[in-house]
Amino acid sequence: MEVPTRRPLVAGNWKMNGDKPLVDLMQNRLEQADLKHLDVVICPPFPYFGLFKSTMTLGAQNVSSFDSGAHTGEISAKMLQEFGCRYVIVGHSERRADNHESNQEVALKVATALNMKLMPILCVGESESIRDSGKLFDYITAQIDAVIKQVGIAKFSDLVLAYEPIWAIGTGKTASPAQAQEVHQFIREHLAKKNADVAANIKILYGGSVKGSNAQELFSQKDVDGGLIGGASLDPQDFLSICLAAKQ
Ligand code: PGA
Secondary structure (H helix, E strand, O other), X not given: OOOOXXXXXXXXXXXOOOOHHHHHHHHHHHHOOOOOOOEEEEEOOHHHHHHOOOOOEEEEOOXXXXXOOOOOOOOOHHHHHHOXXXXXXXXXXXXXHHOOOOHHHHHXXXXXXXXXXXXXXXXXXXXXXXXXXXXXXXXXXXXXXXXXXXXXXXXXXXOEXXXXXXXXXXXXXXXXXXXXHHHHHHHHHHHHOOOHHHHHHOOXXXXXXXXXXXXXXXXXXXXXXXXXXXXXXXXXXXXXXXXHHOOO
């Protein structure tokens, strides 16, 4: 089989951070650079969406699993789509923990996003205790299989996966390139059992304390197709360095 070339993707997840000046600083920094070799997505808090130029690709950090209705504080996939949002992070470990989002809830959110032609960035990843207990691969399999059961494997060609070990998020403790590659390869092989074509083409991002200084060795791994960046996405220069480290 021909080896597919997967276009790299770097997404910045601002979480509940940033301010109006950062919108301009980030846009100006990115606009000045040659970033034709990859896709760059910024996922700011909702109120900042309208401040970005239409040339920036935006992602949401969350979406409701409902289409509409009495769900105070929630935002629907249709609304995101109406405002030009292209991606949405689903199943981030902070939402799984803080908002008790189960694998089933995450699967419903992926389905809702796909229905509205948004590209979900589906996050999976284990805590330190799960890794230590030796159940890492079972845990990640369950996270992925819940979504396959809901939307079917073919729909995975319309989403991006992100492997984010919880112990590496915001801790400064990055997974080693070999640890990242091991899990990315496992995920690709797991998908390949169901659909080889989908598995070969799907982008699998790494997330967890990626910085300009470590991005290149992580992104050089065979099954790492870019990154989902938290803290470093708030620093325009560091975020740009990460984008430039993506495979050419
Ligand atoms: P971090 O966050 O880069 O700050 O570790 C990654 C994430 O939560 O997506």
